[in-house]
Each structure stands twice: as C-alpha cells, then as structure tokens.
Amino acid sequence: MSETVLRTRDLTKHYGDHAAVHAMSIRLERGRIYGLIGRNGAGKTTLMRLIAGLSIPSSGSIELFGADAERPRTADLARIGTLIESPSLHGGMTARQNMHLHRLLRGVPDPRVEERLLELVGLAGTGRKKVRDFSLGMRQRLGIALALIADPELLILDEPVNGLDPQGVVEVRRLVRSLAEERGMTVLISSHNLPELFQTATDYLIVEGGELRMTLTLEELEAQTQQYLEVAAADPAALLTALEEAYPEAEARVMPGGTVRLPHHADQAEQVLRTLVSADVWPTRLAREGESLESFFLSVIGGERA
Amino acid sequence: MINQLRADLYAIGRTGPVLICLAVAVLAAALYTVLQHSLAAGDLGPEAASGVQVLSDALMVSLMGPLLFGALVAQPFETKSVHDSLLASGRGAFVGAKTVLTAAAVTALSLPYGIAVLIGLATEQEFAPAIPTAFSQLLAAGGGLDGGRVGEILAITAAMAVLTTAKLSVCLPLAFVLRRPLVVMAIGFVWGFLADLIGSTAADVEGLDALVHLTPFARDHVPGLDSTGGDLVGTLAVSLVFIALMGLVSWLIFRRADVK
16 A cells, blocks of 8 residues: 555645635655646645645644644654755855755765765766856756755655756656655655656646645546547448557547547548548548647636637 | 754854854954054044944944844845755754854854953053943953953953843844844844833833843943952843843744745
C-alpha cells in the first residue's frame, strides 16, 4: 500500500473576506510527482505556504508524515524542502557559501553535500562569483540545490523553471524525476508551463478560485487529452473489422452511434483513408479529434475552451 | 536554535552590516576619545563640543543599534531566508536566536567606548566630556588605572552596554511586525532619543514611577562613578529581563503570523 506523506482536510485560508484556499483536501503519496496547476491567484502558492508552515490555516488540518495537526509540527517541517516564489539567497555570498549557510541552518553534518548538490544543479564551477551576479536561471538552480540540502522527503517547488533556458528546463525535469524515482522523494511542483508539467508530473491537482477542481493521474490526463482519429462509415461492423486488421495494436474503440476512435494514429488520416478504401469501406467521416492540454485545463477550471 | 545561531554567525562574517557597524563603533570610540582630549587640552574650542557629540556612544549606538535589528531580524523576511529557518528549527527557535544575536550585537557596539575609556585613562591625559554620558564622565574623572579600577570600569561598561541594548530592544518586536529594515531603523533611531524622555516624564507621574523603575528607561538605572555593585547588578537584571520580555512579545507576535 502506498504511503501517505501529506494529507490536508478541508484546509482553508482566508485573507479578510477572501478565501485564498477553500476547503481543500488533498493527499500526496511517497515517491510521486504532483503537478499543481492553476491560474494566477488560484491558490497554488497559498497552499504551498500552508503546507510549509509559512501561513497559518484559518480552518482545516494538515497531516504531515502521519502527524495530524492544525498546522505542521517543527520536527515534520524539517523533513520538507521548499523553493517558494523566489530562492532565499545572500547576494553577497558565493553559491558555495550560500550552500554552507543553509547546511549550518539545517544542521546537516556532512560538508560534502554542498559540492555534490552544486554539481547536481550545474553550479560547481561558479567559484568566487557572487550570487548577485548570477542570472535568473542560475539563481533558480541554486534555490533548488538549497531546497535539497537536508535531503527532504517532501520537496515543494513553486514555479522552479521560471527564468530557465530550455536546457535548464530539461535538466530540472530530469532532476525532479530522478529524485522521485531513485530516492522516493515526493514532489509538489507548480508551473504555468502546462506542457512542461505534463512531461514531469505523475499526478495532477487542478485548482481554481482557491478550490481543488480535479485530481488525476498522468494516465487519466493522457486519456483526457489524447488525440485520435474519429472514423464513421455506413457499415460500422465492416469499418471496425478493416481498422482492426490494419492496425491491430491501435486499440480501436467503438463509440455510441457506431463511430470508431483510433488512438495513436491522429496524424495518419491519409494512410487510414487509403487502408479503408482498399478494403472497400467508404468513410462518411474522418476527423482528428481530442482535447489539447490547455483546452482540457480550461474546461476543468471553467474558462473558455481553446 | 543553535543551528540558527551558527548560520547567523556565519552570515555575519561574510556580509556587511554587522561588521561595518562594529568597525564604525571602534573608529568612533577612538576618535571620540581623542577629540575629548583635544577639548580638554584646548586644541578644540568649546563650540566644537556639539560636533564631537556626534561620535558619542549615545548617538552612535542609537543610530546603529536599530540598523542591526533591521539587518538581523527584518532582512531575512526580505531575502526569504526565513523560509528555511522556519523549516529547520521552527518559530520559537528563530525568535530565540534573533533575540540572543541582536542583543549581543547591539551590546558589542558600546564595548569599544569602554575599552577607549581604559586606554584613555592609561595615558593619564585630561579629557573633557562633549556630552555627559557614562563613558565620557568616566574618562573625564581621570585617575590612574589599577586592577580594581579596571574591574570597576569594565563592570560599568557592561551594565551601560546592556542597558542601552535593552532600551533599543523595543526594535525586536517592531522588526517582526514591520519586516522592513529601513523602517525599523528609522523608527528605532527616533525611539532611541524619545525613550529616555518618555521614561523620565512617566517617572514624574505619581503611580507610574514604580513601574518605570522596573524598566531600563528609569534614570536611576544609568550606571555612573557612584554606582555600587548592587546598582550595577540591578541595572543588568532589569535590562536582561526587559530584553527577554521583548523576545517573548516578539514570539507572541510571530507565532501565528503569516510569512510572505
């Protein structure tokens, strides 16, 4: 059975009359990567702050590593690493000095962790360069290294790829995946970059207006956003037979009304048409269908479809 | 709390404000002592005394003390390093470490003036106080230096330094509320001058005098040449309790406060 790392129950945070987070109940399991998706002001950062003990809930509870409380205990918070909004850096220090400072702060005895993490995020060669002279991407990468310094069991990353170049984005993706797969780290990651999150996360939490609108796994999201060919013919049975013979691996599905959906072949309309015609099956409809990631997201949060 | 202190001390050693303030305090104390000798020797006229006052402990510590509260307490909220501090050791430890650290740093600002008094007295020169602070009066009193005298001056220095820190420790809860170093510094600087005035005014109000006596703002807590050992211990006790009280107030403010 999977181990629950974090569970919130009816978690609510009010700022005056405004509910930044409203009755949010989520559960995060060990070793999975949760993509937190939502528009600006949807409550993503507030949720992360509540989990990290930076904000105090108005009501509800947070169960962290099995300890249920109104807000997380200090001993449990020490098992978390965070990068929320912007990294906490001392501009007048080097990357190594920042690492050393945070290692002291976290009480990590092994100094080798500093160099190892700097190598991991590609900053080992920055030498005596002060952090104030770093690019935005370098700062983000150092922020991720700092979040990892105490070898956290739960890693919270708020927009970690902000300011990163494409190569940096890919590196962060690989890093996050390896942390989850090799170390069993649970990662909660927010991003505006939906395609990027789609390639990184194993599970998704879609929030809007401070409320959790939907939770789904990568497989469920893929199913929701899969592109397919929709084919119809006067003789549905002949159509299905022809498609199954030509594409036995395609998992063709018959829909109500007799149309057939052919996944994995959304961009092969011409080839499918030739196949059907050669089998003497004349399609009455042949169209590429399916929702894009953005369209699906908008449909969940109640915005206009793309 | 130990981890927070170790990290803060490491940061202090590699960033500007605290070391600069300490260096300025050392330079100001040295210069102030030399200029007080110049006043006594007649190298500087009495009209120069107001200019010399600028270098006195009363002004320098009132100026740099709030700056240190801003840099050590409010700055982590701006740099967001408070995030990791809270994850590492919690809010109580954070407030505790900041209380100890700021108290030590602000106290250290006064110590160069005490050392300057010792050095000045060792030269057996004459000194004229530009402003009647405890350190200036010790220096102006003259007299040789023996073991007893050195001990007496060190005790007065310690009591005076902790008393000044206690008066400025109001900046501690202020920093937890405002979280902006410059605002803390500005308000703290004004407070440094108003505190004694408010204290002495309140002490004149019947019924309030006993209460004021329990705070570092009572005039009779200021150590001087005629202070007994009991007076100095009383000053230290009142000051340390008041600093601890400000730490407690800070924790009450911060324990359920949101952090941006």
